[in-house]
Amino acid sequence: MKSLSKTQFLDQAKKDLAEKTSAINVAVAELKSMVEKKIGNRRFVAGRDRIVEAQVLAYNQKRLLEFEKLEKSPYFFKCLVQFKNAAVPEEVYISKFNFSEEKIYSWFSSISCLRFTEIGEFSYATPKGEERSGALIGKDQFMIVDGRIVYLASEAVDRPRELIYQEHLSNRKSGFVLPEVIAKMEKNQDEVIRADYRGSYLIAGPAGSGKTTLALHRVAYLAQSPDTSEYFSGKNIIVFVQDQSTLDYFKSIFPQLGIEDVIITTFYQWALDHLGFLDFEYAYRFGPDEAAKDGYEQAKRLALAEMRVDRNLQNADDLAAYYRSFLDETNLSIFAEQAKAKKLDRFDIAVLLAHRFERDQGFKKEERVVVAKKNGDMKLENRILPIEYSLIILDEAQNYLKEEIAMIKALANKNKAILYTGDLAQQTKLFTLRDWNEVGEDFGNGHKVVLDKVYRNTKEILRYVQARGYAVCIPDELKSGPEVEEKHFDSKADEINFVRELVGKKDDLTIGILNKSKEYLADYLKVFEDYKNTHVLSVSEAQGVEFDVSILVGQIEKYEFDCEDEGFKKEKTRVERDLDYVALTRAMEEMWVCFVVSQ
Numbered sequence: 034m035k036s037l038s039k040t041q042f043l044d045q046a047k048k049d050l051a052e053k054t055s056a057i058n059v060a061v062a063e064l065k066s067m068v069e070k071k072i073g074n075r076r077f078v079a080g081r082d083r084i085v086e087a088q089v090l091a092y093n094q095k096r097l098l099e100f101e102k103l104e105k106s107p108y109f110f111k112c113l114v115q116f117k118n119a120a121v122p123e124e125v126y127i128s129k130f131n132f133s134e135e136k137i138y139s140w141f142s143s144i145s146c147l148r149f150t151e152i153g154e155f156s157y158a159t160p161k162g163e164e165r166s167g168a169l170i171g172k173d174q175f176m177i178v179d180g181r182i183v184y185l186a187s188e189a190v191d192r193p194r195e196l197i198y199q200e201h202l203s204n205r206k207s208g209f210v211l212p213e214v215i216a217k218m219e220k221n222q223d224e225v226i227r228a229d230y231r232g233s234y235l236i237a238g239p240a241g242s243g244k245t246t247l248a249l250h251r252v253a254y255l256a257q258s259p260d261t262s263e264y265f266s267g268k269n270i271i272v273f274v275q276d277q278s279t280l281d282y283f284k285s286i287f288p289q290l291g292i293e294d295v296i297i298t299t300f301y302q303w304a305l306d307h308l309g310f311l312d313f314e315y316a317y318r319f320g321p322d323e324a325a326k327d328g329y330e331q332a333k334r335l336a337l338a339e340m341r342v343d344r345n346l347q348n349a350d351d352l353a354a355y356y357r358s359f360l361d362e363t364n365l366s367i368f369a370e371q372a373k374a375k376k377l378d379r380f381d382i383a384v385l386l387a388h389r390f391e392r393d394q395g396f397k398k399e400e401r402v403v404v405a406k407k408n409g410d411m412k413l414e415n416r417i418l419p420i421e422y423s424l425i426i427l428d429e430a431q432n433y434l435k436e437e438i439a440m441i442k443a444l445a446n447k448n449k450a451i452l453y454t455g456d457l458a459q460q461t462k463l464f465t466l467r468d469w470n471e472v473g474e475d476f477g478n479g480h481k482v483v484l485d486k487v488y489r490n491t492k493e494i495l496r497y498v499q500a501r502g503y504a505v506c507i508p509d510e511l512k513s514g515p516e517v518e519e520k521h522f523d524s525k526a527d528e529i530n531f532v533r534e535l536v537g538k539k540d541d542l543t544i545g546i547l548n549k550s551k552e553y554l555a556d557y558l559k560v561f562e563d564y565k566n567t568h569v570l571s572v573s574e575a576q577g578v579e580f581d582v583s584i585l586v587g588q589i590e591k592y593e594f595d596c597e598d599e600g601f602k603k604e605k606t607r608v609e610r611d612l613d614y615v616a617l618t619r620a621m622e623e624m625w626v627c628f629v630v631s632q
Contacts, residue, residue, distance in 0.1 A: 240618035241489030267294035333380035545580035583620035
């Protein structure tokens with residue numbers, strides 16, 4: 034680029050982009066025409082040829098979707114390569130999907146390793162085991178959104194890496210851009226993505242370290258790589274998430290990664306559907322007050338630990354009868370109210386699932402399957418089949434009971450491919466995992482990665498988190514922002530007025546108003562129900578979510594519980610501290626912490 038100014042370099046890059054986009058547009062038009070013809074001719078295809086024709090059509094429709102995504106973001110790396118024994122250098126592009134006619138290759142292809150390669154000599158192995166080598170002359174990194182370049186950096190043999198152009202970029206989930214995350218990925222993370230598909234894998238790390246992003250890319254690689262795709266079709270992959278916001282996020286991101294038909298649900302909704310409790314809802318906690326909820330969960334935890342799977346539990350009445358052996362009258366009364374409200378908590382679901390598993394000798398379902406007749410025609414039959422998934426992703430795994438994880442493991446097929454992501458410092462429920470060893474998996478031999486760099490928060494936010502007694506790593510390259518501000522108020526009404534005024538000044542940002550208690554937030558929900566950019570959430574609901582600005586309201590500084598059981602008091606304190614950590618790490622740019630003196 035020595036002979037070109039940055040403006041000229043950007044103009045040339047835009048011209049190249051236009052040429053690639055034009056070629057993709059032509060491919061889209063041709064493929065659309067082909068798909069339309071095949072759909073129109075389907076009725077003339079008979080017998081077993083229908084299966085082949087359907088497979089070809091499905092492949093072409095998938096490629097059409099990929100090309101349509103390429104139109105908006107054709108690539109995110111361009112490499113100038115002099116391959117060994119080649120007469121002239123070659124331009125190679127790395128993208129989300131393949132379009133080899135234009136030298137565009139997917140990020141999971143073997144040649145994509147060039148994006149991590151230093152300028153100079155290189156070599157890599159092709160899928161056939163052949164070695165390709167040469168010299169990397171130059172490398173340009175792009176972010177292209179909706180057909181326009183929003184970020185461009187370049188480096189070459191004769192010059193170090195430099196920023197050519199950058200627009201303001203957003204990191205919030207609602208504005209997630211896949212190339213941005215792939216661009217941030219480091220070489221060792223790329224090795225995690227490509228690790229052996231058999232067995233389980235753990236990705237652990239603090240809030241904002243990118244563990245969920247890394248997990249998503251591992252799923253995408255397994256589902257699309259020629260080496261592994263035969264084992265992992267979308268409909269045989271299930272993702273268990275904690276909440277609706279994460280579910281919506283995953284549903285929006287998997288198509289960007291080129292994967293369709295992935296099952297995304299909460300474990301509890303999956304369980305209710307499997308058990309047939311279709312008119313029931315999942316209850317996180319139940320009881321008239323916090324002390325009663327704590328005691329209720331303690332009693333149920335003991336009931337689960339001493340569980341006897343000798344009954345055929347079919348409904349809430351059966352469950353009530355089962356609990357008479359474990360709960361006192363006070364807690365049985367709470368369960369009666371809970372059942373009347375058509376709610377089941379995680380302990381109820383674990384008990385019911387264990388009994389169903391014992392009764393059916395596994396998790397099974399009735400399914401309509403296509404069967405080929407002797408004459409080549411097809412027919413549908415009902416069959417009882419085991420429920421098995423080729424890949425299970427367990428997001429925020431630290432929030433599960435050991436018993437729940439044991440049941441989830443029973444859903445894995447023979448390859449036992451389960452991907453756990455989590456952080457033991459973010460446990461928002463009582464009696465969950467204390468150590469990753471409790472999962473009962475062998476995470477040795479390269480099946481575990483612990484991330485430590487935090488990409489989401491500012492230095493000032495993480496310094497505040499440190500000052501509150503949490504061990505966090507603050508990378509030197511982390512962005513800076515305003516200092517965290519603490520505010521003290523004499524009443525909740527004063528706090529609400531301050532928050533209303535603050536939110537009014539930030540209508541161009543996403544804002545999270547957080548407290549551990551949904552009851553405390555009831556007044557905030559009324560005040561901010563019409564604010565589109567403002568989300569009022571309990572800390573448990575906010576886990577995995579991020580905001581430009583977070584406002585922690587109704588804060589208290591000490592953990593005091595009316596309980597004589599020292600073991601439970603320690604467990605409760607641990608969860609309360611973890612909830613605080615979750616709350617303190619939701620903000621990307623700015624955080625306010627509000628204390629009400631009269632509480």
